[in-house]
Amino acid sequence: MIRVVLFGLAICWMTPGAVQAHASEQGFVLLLPTDVYITAGVAAVALTVLVLALVPGELAQRMFTPLALWRRGRVAPAHVTSCLSALVVIALVLAGIYGRRDPLSNPLPLSVWIVWWIGMVTVQGLVWNHWRWSNPWTGPAALMVRLTGERAPLRYPAALGHAPGIVGFLAFCGFLLADPAPLDPARLAGIVGGYWLLMLGGLALFGPRWLLRAEAVTMLMRLYGRMAVLGRRRGRLALGLPGWQIAGGPRLPLGAGLFALLLLGGGSFDGLNETFWWLARLGINPLEFPGRSAVVTPTLIGLLGANAALISVFVLCTWVGVRLAGGGVSLITALRAYAPAILPIALGYHIAHYLVSLLVDGQYVLAWLSDPLGRGWDILRLGAYSVSTGFLNTPATVKVIWLTQAGAVVIGHVIAILLAHVLALRLYRHRRQAVLSQLPLAVFMVAFTCFGLWLLASPRGM
Numbered sequence: 001m002i003r004v005v006l007f008g009l010a011i012c013w014m015t016p017g018a019v020q021a022h023a024s025e026q027g028f029v030l031l032l033p034t035d036v037y038i039t040a041g042v043a044a045v046a047l048t049v050l051v052l053a054l055v056p057g058e059l060a061q062r063m064f065t066p067l068a069l070w071r072r073g074r075v076a077p078a079h080v081t082s083c084l085s086a087l088v089v090i091a092l093v094l095a096g097i098y099g100r101r102d103p104l105s106n107p108l109p110l111s112v113w114i115v116w117w118i119g120m121v122t123v124q125g126l127v128w129n130h131w132r133w134s135n136p137w138t139g140p141a142a143l144m145v146r147l148t149g150e151r152a153p154l155r156y157p158a159a160l161g162h163a164p165g166i167v168g169f170l171a172f173c174g175f176l177l178a179d180p181a182p183l184d185p186a187r188l189a190g191i192v193g194g195y196w197l198l199m200l201g202g203l204a205l206f207g208p209r210w211l212l213r214a215e216a217v218t219m220l221m222r223l224y225g226r227m228a229v230l231g232r233r234r235g236r237l238a239l240g241l242p243g244w245q246i247a248g249g250p251r252l253p254l255g256a257g258l259f260a261l262l263l264l265g266g267g268s269f270d271g272l273n274e275t276f277w278w279l280a281r282l283g284i285n286p287l288e289f290p291g292r293s294a295v296v297t298p299t300l301i302g303l304l305g306a307n308a309a310l311i312s313v314f315v316l317c318t319w320v321g322v323r324l325a326g327g328g329v330s331l332i333t334a335l336r337a338y339a340p341a342i343l344p345i346a347l348g349y350h351i352a353h354y355l356v357s358l359l360v361d362g363q364y365v366l367a368w369l370s371d372p373l374g375r376g377w378d379i380l381r382l383g384a385y386s387v388s389t390g391f392l393n394t395p396a397t398v399k400v401i402w403l404t405q406a407g408a409v410v411i412g413h414v415i416a417i418l419l420a421h422v423l424a425l426r427l428y429r430h431r432r433q434a435v436l437s438q439l440p441l442a443v444f445m446v447a448f449t450c451f452g453l454w455l456l457a458s459p460r461g462m
Helices: 002-014 034-054 057-063 078-098 107-114 116-126 138-148 163-178 185-206 209-213 216-225 254-272 276-281 292-325 331-370 395-427 431-457
Strands: 067-071 230-233 236-239
Touching: 034 395, 034 431, 057 395, 078 107, 078 138, 078 185, 107 116, 107 185, 107 331, 116 216, 116 331, 138 185, 163 216, 163 254, 163 292, 185 209, 209 216, 216 254, 216 331, 254 292, 254 331, 254 431, 292 331, 292 431, 331 395, 331 431, 395 431
Parallel strands: none
Antiparallel strands: 067 236, 230 236
């Protein structure tokens, strides 16, 4: 069992990930002193706010100054690795169409929901921006230009802004949360293959701006890539506190800032819609859940409502902060400045929410990698073992898992408050104005800490 857990953790940090059964340890979590942990977590975030109000602003800014490591050596051309990534996508789509019907042995659902959605997104946000090389569109588009000699014939309509990408991300969240069979290999193959072709066509017609404005996955990865501890600075590889690239980088366009808020809203509702509380709002007995097909419409309405509520509260807090600071900065400018501070919270909750799914379903990825063709191979030398969830039946391991989840949420909020403080100091000339402008957002973040920890500890009925 220890071997299985270690392999699951290795997948979490070394590869990319998914959302299969949403296996949960909530029964044991309810027996833990979660009220103590939640109180301690909220107190830690609140104390961070208090300390920032007292310490010199230069200290907070120095915390986000990266350490220069070495000049980047030669790396594999991004277009080459992108073409390889595209070939992998095509192979996975074919496996979804012609391969096994079991989503836990077909590589397409495993790759989409475990390897990409959990693992690759986590690595992108925590470690480094791998999307420059793993993006499956840039290489094929460059190859088409080389073969035809023709560049994008159309200019991307500026009036559209980031709207296509925002709609695409909301559609993805709707598919993840409301579709009756998001794990079905054939169904998933049609969606993944169709989306890849559609985005490749848009890139061919409108050029790179299409990926930056209309392609939801690239927009998501670029935002989380600014959170990574490793990055480039003045031609050198640099290492810093998560978010240092945001603290020293340009402000986001308003559309990209809205997309950042949707990352948090979508992730939060992903946890909320599984709770007994939400099912009670729908009039459903959590112990007799009728299936996803019975709640498609309420789930979609809830997803849109949760995001609208989050954006409204964030805009209100930002507006109050601008007024408290005494003007001089427009609401739009403040929104563009502060929206990236939400990213550490969104990433922390993403990690916490999917940790158990990764530990359980990551074992299926290992099993498939060890025997990809179902011939009885054992390439990884795992030996004969069956996928285990035994670590969810022991209080000691459940406590470690829950504390890891709670720690991810709390650390994400602490970094978000530090980052918001630095962004406020860049926005306002005087430190007093900066502190006043961020107070409403700090209250919002403290409250959201409590909400996020409550979500982790709440009983689930799906």
